[in-house]
Amino acid sequence: MNVNAPSKKLRAIVVGATGIAGQQFLTHLRAHPWFEIVALAGSSRSAGKTYLEAITQPNGNVAWFCGDLPARAVLEMTVQNSAAVNAADYDVVFTAVESDAARELEPLYAATTPVFSTAAAFRMETDVPLLIPGVNDAHLGLIEAQRKARGWKGYVLPIPNCTTTGLAVTLKPLWDAFGLDLVVMTSMQAVSGAGRNGGVLSLDSIDNVIPYIPKEEEKVQRETQKILGSLSGAAIVPADFGVTCTCNRVGVLDGHTETVVLSLSRPATVDEARAAMTGLGSSLAGLPSAPERLIFVHDDPFRPQPRLDRDRGAGMVTTVGRLRADPVLKNGLKYTLVSHNTRMGAAAGATLLAELCVREGLLLG
Amino acid sequence: MNVNAPSKKLRAIVVGATGIAGQQFLTHLRAHPWFEIVALAGSSRSAGKTYLEAITQPNGNVAWFCGDLPARAVLEMTVQNSAAVNAADYDVVFTAVESDAARELEPLYAATTPVFSTAAAFRMETDVPLLIPGVNDAHLGLIEAQRKARGWKGYVLPIPNCTTTGLAVTLKPLWDAFGLDLVVMTSMQAVSGAGRNGGVLSLDSIDNVIPYIPKEEEKVQRETQKILGSLSGAAIVPADFGVTCTCNRVGVLDGHTETVVLSLSRPATVDEARAAMTGLGSSLAGLPSAPERLIFVHDDPFRPQPRLDRDRGAGMVTTVGRLRADPVLKNGLKYTLVSHNTRMGAAAGATLLAELCVREGLLLG
Amino acid sequence: MNVNAPSKKLRAIVVGATGIAGQQFLTHLRAHPWFEIVALAGSSRSAGKTYLEAITQPNGNVAWFCGDLPARAVLEMTVQNSAAVNAADYDVVFTAVESDAARELEPLYAATTPVFSTAAAFRMETDVPLLIPGVNDAHLGLIEAQRKARGWKGYVLPIPNCTTTGLAVTLKPLWDAFGLDLVVMTSMQAVSGAGRNGGVLSLDSIDNVIPYIPKEEEKVQRETQKILGSLSGAAIVPADFGVTCTCNRVGVLDGHTETVVLSLSRPATVDEARAAMTGLGSSLAGLPSAPERLIFVHDDPFRPQPRLDRDRGAGMVTTVGRLRADPVLKNGLKYTLVSHNTRMGAAAGATLLAELCVREGLLLG
């Protein structure tokens, strides 16, 4: 597919730039062909400092968590107070803040400028699509309604919870081809999903499984139904299959593993299911952050493993394995997936979404 | 309950004594009030050596894996060749050998003597009950048929796979009280289940999940249905609800964690389900290895955790947590369990089974 | 040895009772024959609540980290504000607070009452002995000077840093028997030493070593020299051998492992060194928290391992292994030790110290 790159780079601001999610934006956008980071914003604690100062701790250590440091130009940018950002100065806003902050800040920015967000605040609002590029692009049609209803020139586009992403990506082709009646998912999630503030202590993760992640199961269940729902006028009608989840934390750094057992509406062989899955994502060709396909199906029964498979396609591919018929459920199918929670499920995923909006003419320089 | 201890200690031999499962028998039986280890057997490689010699490696290290060493008398016993054991010399045989060896050896022993086994070899034989004390004691009725069919004076009683045990224990009270239509289970199993020979390498478990354990899912599915089945004449009719499992290995030392989603035949509240579960096991009172109850239901949503809960009741209690209604399945219920795979799921569980047989008059000195 | 138990139990208050170190006091003192917890104190945040309320988190979970809960009587005690404790009401004060708080609070308590502390605040004060029972009991002679200098009826007795303890325990018999010229130590410390506030994140410990623990090396070096120093009038003259440490954090729950290379002043064979080590601690016989001996020397070269050896003697024994001559240093000796950082190195160690003071007539009901 021939994708027109923007004639000049779009000017981006990253809000929440000092946290680990914000740093992932800085990393992913380091040499992006379409977006250029021209400004950073953070809390009042960071405002007025250079970025390097802002991430330097009292003991002199630099709290940078993502491999190589950003370019010197970024390190020397003065961090703005996120509450005082003039979003109109930028073509695009990337936000990586907590949900409460997002609820306050994102409307301010969206008044003038498109906002791509990793926060949960607006995910379940009626006029907000919950988008995964290549999965439910048609939901972009809701943006006009959102703008009109809220009187915004821009809009807010959140990405789903990182645990939802792998599940929704793998369900989509099955839903389209065979329909779904029931989905039962158990996750074994990486510790990086909990971030650094309030993150998982070694005291809890060593030689252990933590069987509960507050609010996670409800999010995954509702988000999945919304993502696979259909746009009807100015609203999304959630997909009507049942989704029930159990979410666990295990001692893995990155990469959420999920076991899935499901009941299709119409029978399908394993080969048909594999074929449906492997096709997903071809519509994204040409977008800089897009992998060749969104799903890779592994035939080795010992795969996927989070450490071996999370980085496939630079962390943008969901790896499926153990795809097999389930003799118990009606039209039953089972598989295990690994999805990179801090790539496709975070900043890189939000960037891919912004790229899709560029292609669709929804993001203009 | 008043349990009559045997008038004198029963004479026991442990076969497969040098392996990790055998060592667990030696540990559990160290100061047992009813059983006394009077002999040990192993492979031809160990035969003729003292036990201490047999577990001493070429480099001089003693390959003992279970905390404190056994009593000196045990260390100095001469290990017999398991193929040449005269089982008639003993009141009871405990076997901890691989499945292939069990298939050959256990019939030799059972010709004269009751055999309690951790091996899989005979679990699915028609005339062999698959017993968990307190769960399906009535299946002991099958022993007469087994003796008759095989012309044995003794019998073979295997315990289930360690992953089956926690599941069957927790399903039993629900099955009895409300019926079951469907059970979906995902396990996160400890590495100790894989033993030391062919065990899980650190290279595979660090920062990782292994999504496949060969043959495990099939075993758990069939064994669960057999355990909860009903004795009808000289056979067990498997329970007719569907069981579908996905078995994973995680970086946990001991204690299998399992998430369970199920559909009851008749509606039950969470309180009713909890009440049913907490009653299980009272019939075992007085047996030396029996815990007060077989199930403990935790109200803290962050429990059960394998490291914190595996040792409850000396590893004989299955801990259940996150017991909640499932809004998706019909009469849906969800929970997470932790069961100690190398206690209740191994030697200690087999010993409890032998204790039950003592009480039922099936094991005589 | 015949130790006279106090005629009635001594009345103890635990300050800092809600933190993990305080909880370890509650656990260790649960059924103590000489001490009885009659009061608890905490920060202003906890003051006025029952203990159970104070450790209950906003989401309803009970933040209790140490196995079985304390007795109901303790759970229902009202937590005092640590700044308002009237220490005169108690026979003994156990403090488990941060160093800054200890510097303010402990003098208030010591004005009337003996204080046993896990905090670093007073460890290096000239008139404060740094005691490990069985190692440098003679330093108790400094208490009179402390009382006089500070005008206190009570006194402050801190225990050493948990990394110092194992090192000092194992050096003591060598120092006494052969003298020491140089000690080089590298630690591989457990994550529990970092506590729960500001503890080690899984993101940092999985598949990793953290090569730095701020201020730890300096503490260990100076404390070791003080503990092995000699009491001279109203001061301790530090031992004059060189100690150089490197402290690392590894992904271990409990138990600090330390490799030691040292140069003795006088030559000693490995057997002589072993004999010296194994004798230590016999003077503690009869103290409730004392192990039979303070050091166990393992002959298996694969020991000590923190998981297998940390609990020896209920965590009060330091396990030494790989004891061997070093051909490079003059009169060189090498070994590896494991010491339980949250038992002997924390509350249980402080309790043992209080027991010693009872025996020595320094703690009266």
Add this chain to the structure above:
Amino acid sequence: MNVNAPSKKLRAIVVGATGIAGQQFLTHLRAHPWFEIVALAGSSRSAGKTYLEAITQPNGNVAWFCGDLPARAVLEMTVQNSAAVNAADYDVVFTAVESDAARELEPLYAATTPVFSTAAAFRMETDVPLLIPGVNDAHLGLIEAQRKARGWKGYVLPIPNCTTTGLAVTLKPLWDAFGLDLVVMTSMQAVSGAGRNGGVLSLDSIDNVIPYIPKEEEKVQRETQKILGSLSGAAIVPADFGVTCTCNRVGVLDGHTETVVLSLSRPATVDEARAAMTGLGSSLAGLPSAPERLIFVHDDPFRPQPRLDRDRGAGMVTTVGRLRADPVLKNGLKYTLVSHNTRMGAAAGATLLAELCVREGLLLG
């Protein structure tokens, strides 16, 4: 520096190709500009099969441990029996076999062809240099003596033990600039160093440290002295400073961490030591596997960490941190290093050595 690439690619055979070390050769040589894999050899078990067949397990899984599979041409090569290889057919032999096999096989190959080996067999032979490129290149002068003494047209060049490499690399510039009197090293080694056969079990590594690696300490001590020794006629005079090591295994996948305390012969400031270290390796410019410099000195005291630093320079750079004066030893210096044990310490290191030989005219097409 201007390095002349060979006019055509050198024809290489990898012996021991199916093991994990052999696979690392295949990975590192995948697109090498100077060497081309034209043949593979393995044990009699693999001989005659295609490589893909040889690494396929009975259950159908492909035992490939190193990320992306090799090129199809390699997968389809027929594996030769290593005992029947005609080395004269190749320009260079890379061996990745156990020490016993190496002792038999490598002389057969060296009769005609240069052999670069990861095995220990010949490391301590008088006429065999133990080379680390950029560290002791002058020892190449020993090759003529080796050829003459053994009547070989080729030669054997082993690389050091992976634990020696990081230590010798960092000591070299200090030795040259300031002299060394004493080196005390404690290692915390990754599990990958133990390979897959007889590798470290999860049962041993979880929540644990293993304090002993048989024969490792002796190897590191002697190899370090040899590498830093001086070539004198047809022999290497070992460096005469003392080296004493303690080697531990920790739960880290890749990357050996080593703490070093040493005594210099002449005083040096930390800045002088850093300057000496950072210069090492410039002579390797132009060699395809050479990093820009061999040592990177980190100023963050929390570094190096194996997970964060092992991959620096594609795993060819040794990262040093915590460089500081030691006040106890005479002219004392301390630091911590991380070295990638399966890159610079294995196949990639052996390849770099072969590249050096190309440049020095010792390897001709």
